[in-house]
């Protein structure tokens with residue numbers, strides 16, 4: 322595996338950013354879980370059918386958002402692991418550097434732009 326082309330100081334900064342991001346994401350997940358109508362144990366007692374349908378939809382919406390955030394959480398975690406291994410910023414598919422500009426925008430990016438585009442085709 323090629324080594325990272327980031328300096329120690331840069332990596333420290335990125336690590337801090339990733340840890341902040343991770344904290345924000347896990348708080349968002351908690352908030353969503355609280356907002357989920359299905360999380361209320363009294364929910365089914367007095368619900369009208371149309372209210373039920375609305376809550377069902379809201380529940381599905383929240384679940385989808387949580388799923389997305391959890392995959393983001395995994396990406397952040399693996400970026401942190403790559404920093405520890407000294408392999409941060411290397412594309413996980415082709416092994417080339419991802420590019421600092423891209424990582425500036427998405428510090429947990431796993432793929433370079435080329436591989437990303439290939440995946441989307």
Ligand SMILES: [Zn+2]
Pocket residue numbers: 412413414415416417432433434435436437
């Ligand atoms: Zn690549």
